[in-house]
Amino acid sequence: MMSHHLRRKLRLTWGLAAGLALGGAWISLPEKATAQTVETIHQQRQDQASQVHAQGSGHLPGKPFLDNYKPPQDLSTEGHRINWLFEYTSWVTFGFFVVMATALFYFAYAFRARPGHKAEYSKGKSFWEQTVKWTLDAAVFISLDLVLIWATYKDTAEYFWNYPKGPEVVKVMVMPQQWAWNFKYAGADGEFGTEDDINTINEMRLPKGRPIMIQMKAKDVIHGFLFMEARMQMDAIPGNITKFWFDINKAGEFELACAHMCGTYHYKMKAFIRVMEQEDYAKWTTEASEWSKATFDPEEKSAQWGWKWGI
Template structure:
């Protein structure tokens, strides 16, 4: 290979590298500057972050492998003097089929199977193990177009009675105590998303769904609907506030007092709750 050929090859490789890495670098800067993860305020949110980081790592490794292979093929099979022209085929012979199956299995084993194993370990260790009801705060939420109806059991410790505390777009929980949330939609499918605890749960008409979490940091955060539910879906937001336990108890008592004052026994929609469904 003469000097001119080497220079031409070098320019081609440099151009290809810039073409691939330029958009990747710009995208990573955009993601790093704009799409930072929300603050994790839950006891177990780090498990979700770990799965996300693991996914990015495994996919990046395979991306690098493919990128190196592409560059090697470009160099190895480039058009040059004295080199026999390459023969292109559709990968239908036996060695090509075996290679495709082997690569597909390798990708499945190193990415999909690994992520599935880690996810199931986290689910079985934490999210599927609900805390005892006597140790947890219970909350019922009925989403509708386009608001969050939220209910806390009153002094009688039963839901759907006149002494319940009822709020609109205002979910409050105490720090350091598990909270079990049950949902049932009034109209269409909604999805309660709490970015700061890394959890999301669908709310379905006629069916009760639930999830739980334990916040460990106080503050004011946001809850949103993550399922397109109609024209004003983008407006379906609410406050998610974590209080110190003493502050929460004071707030809950005041919310119960105000709800009892506002309760209208003639209003058919006032008792929209349901009998708590205990699940394990």
């Protein structure tokens, strides 16, 4: 039994700790919750409730039923790696699942308790029992583990970390913030941090068929860059630069989603990715770069975000 002395001490420690914690929490309340702030929150809620909510739709018209439950079409050069591995893993695991479920239901039926049926006294140590078990387990190892590890190594070396180099690479700096996407292009001089840098918000313009190299850093909280048509996702982190690349082989307008919980309006944090023909893109960058230079304002600090580009 614990001594009374020790118990008194423990009680005191717990009391102090709880007091410190709760007291501290109270201090941390930034704007003391006045009736006014509570009223503001209620007002906001009423506004939110009265706004029009985006509505879902029925199944895609004119498309096979299963297309509803596939990701958007892959439009990148390397995204097939992800599609292939997903389908491979799905089919093989489905095969094992069918074996497993069949065994479960068949055994449940065949070995159900009934008059005249007795359980066999065996502990699974016989040669053939062991053989079946180890064969199946080895099959899992070879057909799933080895293939998945091999694919991951290969894709990591050949795609994810194999950054494109050369003049055709389009460099974009991305800085998400609550709840918007900032994009920055080097402009005509090819250097970041100069007067002709192009800034866009919530619209990322990209040329078709050229590798896009992205460096990204979050302004406030962690966000996630999720671009389904390129099968690409990367976190945006405050304080750390993340790097990745992809390309897109079809012109059009696509959606960029924030994949990481980033606050109340996380669900509205989307941007458009406008993929343009290469000539159109070149024309746009030239014009936008000139416009940036003409309107450059050194006092406008909020547009001069960025960091030293390096791979």
